[in-house]
Amino acid sequence: MTEAWLAGQRAAFAACRGALPGAGTPWVDALRAQAFRQFEEDGPPSPRIEEWRSGPTAALTGQVFAPTAPDGARPASVPASYLAGPRHRLVFVDGRFSAEHSDPGEPPTGARLTSLGTLLAEDPAAARELVGDPEAFAEERLSLVTDRRPQALVALNTALASDGAVLIVDDGVALPHPVEVVYLARAATDPSAHHLRTLIALGAGARANVVEVHAGGSGSVWTNHVTETALGAGARLEHVRADAGTRSAVRVDVAHARLHAGAAYAGFVMAGNTGAVRTETRLVLEGAGADGEINGLCLAGGASHIDALTRLDHRAREGTSRQLWRGVFGDEARGAFQGRIRVLSGASGTNAALDNRNLLLSTGARTESKPELEILTDDVACSHASATGQLDGDALFYLRSRGLSERMARAVLMEAFAGAVVDRIADDGVRAFVRRLVDDQLNVLGSTAS
Amino acid sequence: MSEPLLRIRNLRASVDGQEVLKGIDLAVAAGEVAAIMGPNGSGKSTLSNVLAGRDGYEVTDGEVWYDGRDLLDMAPEERAAAGVFMAFQYPVEIPGVVNATFTRTALNAQRKARGESAIDAIDFLKRARETLGRLEMDEAFLRRDVNAGFSGGEKKRNEIFQMAVLEPRLAILDETDSGLDIDALRIVATGVNAMRDGQRALVVITHYQRLLEHVVPDSVHVLADGRIARSGDRELALELERAGYAAFQPA
Numbered sequence A: 001m002t003e004a005w006l007a008g009q010r011a012a013f014a015a016c017r018g019a020l021p022g023a024g025t026p027w028v029d030a031l032r033a034q035a036f037r038q039f040e041e042d043g044p045p046s047p048r049i050e051e052w053r054s055g056p057t058a059a060l061t062g063q064v065f066a067p068t069a070p071d072g073a074r075p076a077s078v079p080a081s082y083l084a085g086p087r088h089r090l091v092f093v094d095g096r097f098s099a100e101h102s103d104p105g106e107p108p109t110g111a112r113l114t115s116l117g118t119l120l121a122e123d124p125a126a127a128r129e130l131v132g133d134p135e136a137f138a139e140e141r142l143s144l145v146t147d148r149r150p151q152a153l154v155a156l157n158t159a160l161a162s163d164g165a166v167l168i169v170d171d172g173v174a175l176p177h178p179v180e181v182v183y184l185a186r187a188a189t190d191p192s193a194h195h196l197r198t199l200i201a202l203g204a205g206a207r208a209n210v211v212e213v214h215a216g217g218s219g220s221v222w223t224n225h226v227t228e229t230a231l232g233a234g235a236r237l238e239h240v241r242a243d244a245g246t247r248s249a250v251r252v253d254v255a256h257a258r259l260h261a262g263a264a265y266a267g268f269v270m271a272g273n274t275g276a277v278r279t280e281t282r283l284v285l286e287g288a289g290a291d292g293e294i295n296g297l298c299l300a301g302g303a304s305h306i307d308a309l310t311r312l313d314h315r316a317r318e319g320t321s322r323q324l325w326r327g328v329f330g331d332e333a334r335g336a337f338q339g340r341i342r343v344l345s346g347a348s349g350t351n352a353a354l355d356n357r358n359l360l361l362s363t364g365a366r367t368e369s370k371p372e373l374e375i376l377t378d379d380v381a382c383s384h385a386s387a388t389g390q391l392d393g394d395a396l397f398y399l400r401s402r403g404l405s406e407r408m409a410r411a412v413l414m415e416a417f418a419g420a421v422v423d424r425i426a427d428d429g430v431r432a433f434v435r436r437l438v439d440d441q442l443n444v445l446g447s448t449a450s
Numbered sequence B: 001m002s003e004p005l006l007r008i009r010n011l012r013a014s015v016d017g018q019e020v021l022k023g024i025d026l027a028v029a030a031g032e033v034a035a036i037m038g039p040n041g042s043g044k045s046t047l048s049n050v051l052a053g054r055d056g057y058e059v060t061d062g063e064v065w066y067d068g069r070d071l072l073d074m075a076p077e078e079r080a081a082a083g084v085f086m087a088f089q090y091p092v093e094i095p096g097v098v099n100a101t102f103t104r105t106a107l108n109a110q111r112k113a114r115g116e117s118a119i120d121a122i123d124f125l126k127r128a129r130e131t132l133g134r135l136e137m138d139e140a141f142l143r144r145d146v147n148a149g150f151s152g153g154e155k156k157r158n159e160i161f162q163m164a165v166l167e168p169r170l171a172i173l174d175e176t177d178s179g180l181d182i183d184a185l186r187i188v189a190t191g192v193n194a195m196r197d198g199q200r201a202l203v204v205i206t207h208y209q210r211l212l213e214h215v216v217p218d219s220v221h222v223l224a225d226g227r228i229a230r231s232g233d234r235e236l237a238l239e240l241e242r243a244g245y246a247a248f249q250p251a
């Protein structure tokens, strides 16, 4: 299968490279060619690669997903705004910016909100600074052995990215309203791939709030989404990535962020696709006193599979980080969480915590949890905890003895469990939106759970 | 005489294959306050749990009738909606669930089951505040998570608060007085006495005469080794306080 899959990607690259954004710009063509070569050398992820052991590799290579040329047809419907208050909205349909459905509003002076396609057409020099060298995404394992293979899909994304949101904010500029980015995938009949690349760059002291939402999809869709973020000194980004009822076969979502001194990244992931999800968040605290937070909720029922991976690298002194991940798995769902805190030499005074808890709603559901600490320096305070269990029978009885039906009691406890993560979202409007999304998803889980 | 609100006949129940209730007979009339006393491990909490419908207890014989209905046939939430309330000996902590929201959800779930209209948040808050006032409890209780981080006494008071809001017809208080300081005991007793309207029935499980000085029982029963070993009036409680349970312990 792998050979046919690779051949499919080769054919797709050959067929669409001339029409991808930036085609004809020498550095773009060269970068895409280099990235594709790298991908070919590394091959698609397989369970033999440590970081993909529990990943949805079978679902990923089970169909030859390939980028599709735009057919010009309009989507039957586009979700209404997710955020209730004022927001800047970009909508992408099947991997391409849709000006018709977007409502970018007017970002403040010094903030540029656009699409990758537009940026590559209008200001390729600006794009060049933001797109990472595919070699640079390599996984670093213990004792600093590097392996590119776990990040092969980032290379493929670099080769094939058709579009994505771009937010560039100058030093000291703060966006008063959140940016809502919607990635809508239409139901596809033939296996289809959407390679999306989001670029976020905040200058020193800049502030922004970005909410990326995936919607739609079908059992023939693979979405491969990479978000690259660079935070200047003292910049602050709140970054939410969420599924809003997606039904894709596979959704791969990889966020890389580099933080300079005193920068803060507050990430929240809500994974709840009916198919498979691979979600990675990789933060590198490069400057002293940076603060990284990655919280996540994996909510899976049916036969879905959610595989989450985090990498929190402390490379400079006095950095702080927190990771709170919770999973709720019902029916026959599968989950896995691999979370790592790594403290490199020189990162003294680091304070890092990681906590993963999972709830199994049925006897058919399974999940594994693998927290890792890699500490290469002294004078650090790191903690990690992990636990998997069922709903507390005593609490369920307590609630029922007060009149709540069993279903309500379960729902109340699930909401409390997930709510602890949602509560970490600082922005009121964003938090309210995520809470609605989580409640909807828990409702689905609660209605099928025994 | 009319049928009592609660009638237990020859109730036998086991936990993990071990018989704990060995043939309980007890009747509690509407308006009555029945006290149950008895040594540790005699089955008092087991009886409350069986009455409230907790899983894990196997009823092997006997029957329980409540207001003309077969109580053992009802789910815990049906019992609650029918007016049965148990104040837990050890109330559970439920982090992440706000007390006010929970109590209102419970009240409205019961009202819905009885075909009554829901109480909106504002009316509920008014009612909850009045109740808290009577129980000399701080309003902050409403905003806190259910029992999470509450002191032992605060948990017991929260049970009484819920009872007062839910207005059950049969309340079973499992050692609600244990761990209360003198003031809290008086307040809880006030809350319990406020329930006595000639219609409601109360089953008060306690180890101490102390509570019964404030909440004067109509009947007192000694539960020993899974059976009601003796029944009497309030004098029996005083006698137990003096003589202990020696006479009831298995030889």
Ligand SMILES: Nc1ncnc2c1ncn2[C@@H]1O[C@H](COP(=O)(O)OP(=O)(O)OP(=O)(O)O)[C@@H](O)[C@H]1O
Binding pocket: B015, B016, B020, B038, B039, B040, B041, B042, B043, B044, B045, B046, B047, B056, B089
């Ligand atoms: N879930 C359980 N698992 C095992 N044994 C149990 C369980 N529940 C009750 N028992 C046993 O049943 C017996 C009666 O327990 P119960 O809690 O009803 O006593 P009690 O009269 O309420 O005692 P106390 O005055 O200490 O509260 C005890 O021997 C206890 O160990």
Ligand SMILES: [Mg+2]
Binding pocket: B044, B045, B046, B089, B174, B175
């Ligand atoms: Mg007891």
